[in-house]
Amino acid sequence: MGRITLERVAKRFAEVEVIPPLDLEIEDGEFVVFVGPSGCGKSTLLRLIAGLEDVSAGTIRIDGQDATGMPPAKRGLAMVFQSYALYPHMTVRKNIAFPLRMAGIAAEEQERKVTAAAEVLNLTAYLDRRPGQLSGGQRQRVAIGRAIVREPKAFLFDEPLSNLDAALRVGMRIEISQLHNRLKTTMVYVTHDQVEAMTMADKIVVLNAGRIEQVGSPLELYRAPRNRFVAGFIGSPRMNFIEGDEAARHGAAAIGIRPEHIAVSTAGGLWRGTVGVSEHLGSDTFFHVNGTGLAEAITVRAGGEVNLHHGDAVWLTPEADKIHRFDREGLRLA
Amino acid sequence: MATAHARGAARVMLSPAVVVLLLWMIVPLGMTIWFSFQRYGLLSGMPPEWTGLTNYRYFLTDPAFFTSIKNTLSLVGGVLAITVVGGILLALLLDQAFWGQGIVRVLVIAPFFVMPTVSALVWKNMFMNPVNGLFAYVAKLFGAPPFDFLAQAPMFSIIVIVAWQWLPFATLILLTALQSLDSEQLEAAEMDGAGWLSRFVHIMLPHLTRAITVVILIQTIFLLSTFAEILVTTNGGPGTATTNLTYLVYAQSLLQFDVGGGAAGGIVAVILANIVAIFLMRMIGKNLEA
Ligand SMILES: Nc1ncnc2c1ncn2[C@@H]1O[C@H](COP(=O)(O)OP(=O)(O)OP(=O)(O)O)[C@@H](O)[C@H]1O
Ligand SMILES: [Mg+2]
Numbered sequence: 001m002g003r004i005t006l007e008r009v010a011k012r013f014a015e016v017e018v019i020p021p022l023d024l025e026i027e028d029g030e031f032v033v034f035v036g037p038s039g040c041g042k043s044t045l046l047r048l049i050a051g052l053e054d055v056s057a058g059t060i061r062i063d064g065q066d067a068t069g070m071p072p073a074k075r076g077l078a079m080v081f082q083s084y085a086l087y088p089h090m091t092v093r094k095n096i097a098f099p100l101r102m103a104g105i106a107a108e109e110q111e112r113k114v115t116a117a118a119e120v121l122n123l124t125a126y127l128d129r130r131p132g133q134l135s136g137g138q139r140q141r142v143a144i145g146r147a148i149v150r151e152p153k154a155f156l157f158d159e160p161l162s163n164l165d166a167a168l169r170v171g172m173r174i175e176i177s178q179l180h181n182r183l184k185t186t187m188v189y190v191t192h193d194q195v196e197a198m199t200m201a202d203k204i205v206v207l208n209a210g211r212i213e214q215v216g217s218p219l220e221l222y223r224a225p226r227n228r229f230v231a232g233f234i235g236s237p238r239m240n241f242i243e244g245d246e247a248a249r250h251g252a253a254a255i256g257i258r259p260e261h262i263a264v265s266t267a268g269g270l271w272r273g274t275v276g277v278s279e280h281l282g283s284d285t286f287f288h289v290n291g292t293g294l295a296e297a298i299t300v301r302a303g304g305e306v307n308l309h310h311g312d313a314v315w316l317t318p319e320a321d322k323i324h325r326f327d328r329e330g331l332r333l334a
Numbered sequence: 335m336a337t338a339h340a341r342g343a344a345r346v347m348l349s350p351a352v353v354v355l356l357l358w359m360i361v362p363l364g365m366t367i368w369f370s371f372q373r374y375g376l377l378s379g380m381p382p383e384w385t386g387l388t389n390y391r392y393f394l395t396d397p398a399f400f401t402s403i404k405n406t407l408s409l410v411g412g413v414l415a416i417t418v419v420g421g422i423l424l425a426l427l428l429d430q431a432f433w434g435q436g437i438v439r440v441l442v443i444a445p446f447f448v449m450p451t452v453s454a455l456v457w458k459n460m461f462m463n464p465v466n467g468l469f470a471y472v473a474k475l476f477g478a479p480p481f482d483f484l485a486q487a488p489m490f491s492i493i494v495i496v497a498w499q500w501l502p503f504a505t506l507i508l509l510t511a512l513q514s515l516d517s518e519q520l521e522a523a524e525m526d527g528a529g530w531l532s533r534f535v536h537i538m539l540p541h542l543t544r545a546i547t548v549v550i551l552i553q554t555i556f557l558l559s560t561f562a563e564i565l566v567t568t569n570g571g572p573g574t575a576t577t578n579l580t581y582l583v584y585a586q587s588l589l590q591f592d593v594g595g596g597a598a599g600g601i602v603a604v605i606l607a608n609i610v611a612i613f614l615m616r617m618i619g620k621n622l623e624a
Contacts (some may be wrong), residue, residue: 050525051525052521052524052525071524072521072524072525073524073525073526073527073528077525078525079521079522079525081518081521081522082518083516083518085516085518085519085521085522086519087519087522087523087536087537087540088541089540089541098523098526098528098536099526099527102523102526102527102528102532103527146522146526150526
């Protein structure tokens with residue numbers, strides 16, 4: 001079991017309110033991702049759940065039980081830190097066994113669990129090494145190993161992949177998702193990388209300056225962002241925002257259209273512009289089109305074979321039913 | 335310093351300094367060795383003459399020699415024990431956030447700046463004196479007879495005085511080490527169910543081992559040659575109760591005016607210090623590698 005409920009939870013550091021009161025429900029077995037720009041309070045929120053920070057107000061319930069004043073160890077949660085926080089003077093084996101040792105579990109039982117965890121995480125060959133003798137990805141796995149042997153009610157991850165290179169990050173992302181499928185334990189995962197959020201989450205919580213902007217499944221957020229912040233944050237490359245007359249024509253203060261929902265043509269279309277920077281990724285090409293008079297640049301996605309050059313004149317046509325309309329406050333109009 | 339050329343140049347550049355340092359060390363050492371083989375008393379009025387190992391024989395068979403070795407070891411050991419344990423406790427305290435932290439830290443470091451002779455005199459006359467001392471005053475307050483520290487527990491008293499001077503050093507080194515500990519490690523241990531004591535034993539103490547070895551090494555080097563505190567407080571007495579090796583050499587050459595005997599004692603002290611140094615280096619080498 002691992003149901004976490006936050007009721008009117010707030011956090012203040014001295015006089016600065018980092019997290020205004022918020023409510024959040026995390027269901028048992030869910031993979032929840034907190035995502036938001038740097039400094040928005042993701043880590044703080046995670047640490048509040050872990051018990052590493054005291055809440056300034058509100059109640060945290062774990063499986064319905066009030067855990068607000070509980071010390072971290074009593075909450076039955078395991079955390080994987082961004083810096084991994086491995087114990088440098090202990091071997092991998094001892095690192096993974098540490099929580100078991102602290103719980104006073106018999107040596108044979110410890111050994112059995114460590115071996116099992118090492119097998120799951122492909123660490124068997126490294127059990128007698130120290131963290132300093134491991135690569136970043138291996139350290140990451142040790143940190144996860146240390147978390148899973150405890151069989152916690154929920155895992156808390158604080159940007160666990162941000163210290164890894166791009167290729168390894170994709171690999172570990174899949175490994176963590178597989179781990180979740182196998183263990184079916186609640187996972188709360190903090191990241192500022194929206195690709196990680198989209199690919200891993202059952203439910204995404206978008207945070208901005210400590211406030212929850214929107215909670216929903218990745219596709220819900222993609223299809224129906226509640227406001228401009230979420231619309232701009234989810235999706236890569238970013239959604240294009242257009243204000244002024246063009247927006248007024250749609251009866252809105254601003255309209256948003258994603259790069260993948262705009263067709264490019266050299267023959268004709270709705271908006272005219274010239275190609276500025278083009279980014280060729282092989283599978284896709286992103287063109288930054290200038291001079292449309294709508295916004296400084298409009299990003300569009302085209303197929304990998306489309307070949308346009310700097311300065312070429314192009315026509316852009318948005319898919320009419322994919323246009324998002326926002327009011328003056330930035331809220332999305334239905 | 336990657337290329338052979340750069341290494342060669344570096345050697346040439348360094349050689350003047352190395353030569354000066356070598357002379358600086360070799361000349362006094364050579365002279366001491368030379369004197370240690372001479373019968374050279376300042377009172378006899380006779381010119382120095384070669385005596386071979388006689389000085390060494392006298393020095394090494396002197397009952398005061400063994401007492402002085404024992405005293406040296408208990409002084410070094412006692413001070414190390416107090417400063418390391420006390421230093422860790424103080425460092426743990428000072429690592430906490432509290433009001434007036436800056437001032438308290440300066441106060442803690444203060445004893446290190448007091449000269450050994452001065453601090454020994456202050457301890458002797460203002461604290462440990464059985465008539466005027468603060469401890470005697472406190473004892474009288476409770477109706478107990480005053481305790482004459484320097485007469486009844488001379489070695490203990492000197493250990494306390496020297497430890498007081500070195501405690502700030504140990505505290506400072508250990509505090510910096512403690513502050514370099516990644517707080518996420520402590521938080522991870524906390525989440526892993528480690529209580530305060532477990533965190534101290536399993537996380538903080540291993541992190542501190544390096545700093546502790548450094549404290550032990552540096553202090554041992556200085557403590558082996560403790561002298562001022564003894565001269566000022568007990569003059570090596572009562573009897574030879576607080577005579578350490580350094581003080582014995584002093585007594586031999588400058589109280590008995592026996593330059594040859596003193597020199598022999600000095601050489602013995604150098605040899606013993608080197609033995610200790612080899613042990614320490616081994617121990618530290620092991621600790622610093624890991
Ligand atoms: N101990 C503290 N004292 C005062 N302010 C703090 C403290 N910890 C965090 N803050 C502030 O709280 C805000 C949220 O910090 P937090 O670490 O939760 O951000 P984050 O969303 O995790 O950012 P990042 O993506 O950069 O890790 C920041 O503005 C930060 O300055
Ligand atoms: Mg963070």
